[in-house]
Amino acid sequence: MYAHEETNEVHLSESKRVKLNIRVDTIPIRSLTGNIKVNGRLALFPQxxxxxxxxxxxxxxxxxxxxxxxxxxxxxxxxxxxxxxxxxxxxxxxxxxxxxxxxxxxxxxxxxxxxxxxxxxxxxxxxxxxxxxxxxxxxxxxxxxxxxxxxxxxxxxxxxxxxxxxxxxxxxxxxxxxxxxxxxxxxxxxxxxMNLEHIHADLMVFEKHVSQVKEGQKVSFRVESIPGKTLSALIFAVGKNFEQTPRAVHVHAEIEQKQNFLIPGMYIFGEIHTGNTSVTALPKSAVVVEAGKSFVFTAKAHHEHGKTEWVFKPIEVITGLSDDGWVEVNPVESFSENVQVAWNNAYYLIAEKNKSETSHTH
CATH class of the missing domain: 2.40.50.100 (RNA polymerase II/Efflux pump adaptor protein, barrel-sandwich hybrid domain)
Incomplete structure (x- = not known):
């Protein structure tokens, strides 16, 4: 077991892979019930x-x-x-x-x-x-x-x-x-x-999630200053202009059963429920986050002299929907056709890669 010095590859024997119970397979299309994490503030329109x-x-x-x-x-x-x-x-x-x-x-x-x-x-x-x-x-x-x-x-x-x-x-x-x-x-x-009867949730949705958001979707959110109280809202407008830092659009949601404690400017956080969407997805244990970026490991088997050696290579991905232990993954650069990846133990693989890099620098 070692990491290749030039390509950041992690090599495992077949016996080691089996011992670690690393599953290798292609990336499936899976129907996920989307929940997009969002934050924002309570707001009023100028009128x-x-x-x-x-x-x-x-x-x-x-x-x-x-x-x-x-x-x-x-x-x-x-x-x-x-x-x-x-x-x-x-x-x-x-x-x-x-x-x-x-x-x-x-x-x-x-x-x-x-x-x-x-x-x-x-x-x-x-x-x-x-x-x-x-x-x-x-x-x-x-x-x-x-x-x-x-x-x-x-x-x-x-x-x-x-x-x-x-x-x-x-x-x-x-x-x-x-x-x-x-x-x-x-x-x-x-x-x-201020007419507080028209207070609404002004949410920020990042660029990678905008295509999944539409009018009529339900939002569950909490007010930061009032823990333990979950409120519901329905999206009635999706902005068409991106804020530059970060790249996000405003999404406006009408609050159901408004409460007297709601005041414009209060910080809120919650989830937009986007419904079922078919996406490329992997178990969460297949994804590792390092330096603010997400990675999965591609896997290739090399057969020589009757022995099998596995080569695992980190590939950056953008994560999306998350549901029941699965997460949407989209490569920053396109995957090769029928690529196989490690379905679990991504944190072990990244640790082995980093360990080898550290020892190499010494």
Whole structure:
């Protein structure tokens, strides 16, 4: 028994092979129930997160929610107040009333013009004045709607001293970024909201497994910070772009029976159940891992002078599906046709190879 100095081959006599119970055979095609190990994080898509900002500069007069509180779309989160807000409403009332006056003047000039007793110039001027003021009123109304102010009430003279800040989505308050009395600048962030009902598993699947993953497959996973609790999810989207380090794609899975303890950003790990797949496979004892790479040993029998000697040579493979003691193997470089390999004792063979290499260096 020895390892060849140039080719890293391990040589065994037939009697030694039998004594070690090393089985030699071709690589079979086997149906494996696939379980791909994955990890990732809990996540939310952008449409289920909201940043609530101030439309214009104002002072915070009331805060109606706290962090973690559940809110509904349209619910009041805070109130803001500033002279600019009352000035805007007053300007809207003046513009609206002026528009009503110009509308009547326009209608009067139109009636006179159609009757042939009014000038075309006066009619055109009245029309232009009315349309210009109508546009100005529309601009004020758009600003007031953004501020969640009821324009109908403002037109009746009800000026709001405090304007509400409302939630744009259903969800939970993630952050409150204001204090009472604080002046907030236009576009300043006031609140951050997350809709945790749409939390999902964002998993990373390595390139070698991507072809085995598809929508509808079941995922079993655990949250790292909550040991002993296994959750289930169903894949609803498989990414089409590779992350570069490592080469992997995002796979999104809808969580079944969501739990209150799930928070975006939590680290998760688990398995994707890919179903039965026919692959080239060997017993796990046929595969050895060294320096981060997987190897199997090809086997050739040499017959000379009535004796048989076996030559075992390590060949790098990429492993895939794993099921019931079997593992998928695919050579980095193609196997020769009907190649025979050692079905077990791969760790013994790699140890013999390394032992010989070490003694040779000395």
């Amino acid at each position: 289920h997160k909201a940043t609530v900002t101030a439309i214009l500069g104002a002072n915070v007069t009331a805060i109606k929610v706290i962090e973690g509180e559940k809110v509904q779309k349209g619910q009041i989160l805070a109130y803001l107040s500033h002279p600019n807000l009352t000035n805007l409403q007053a300007s809207y009332i003046r513009a609206y009333n002026q528009m009503q006056f110009l509308k009547k003047e326009y209608q009067r000039e139109a009636h006179l013009y159609e009757a042939g007793v009014g000038s075309g110039k006066a009619y055109q001027q009245a029309q232009a004045d009315f349309l210009a003021m109508k546009g100005e009123v529309a601009g004020y109304e758009a600003q007031l709607v953004q501020l969640n102010i009821d324009t109908g009430k403002v037109r009746t003279g009800k000026i709001m001293q405090n304007v509400p800040v409302v939630s744009p989505i259903d969800g939970n308050i993630e952050k409150v970024l204001i204090q009472l009395g604080q002046f907030v600048d236009p576009n300043a962030t006031l609140f951050m909201i």
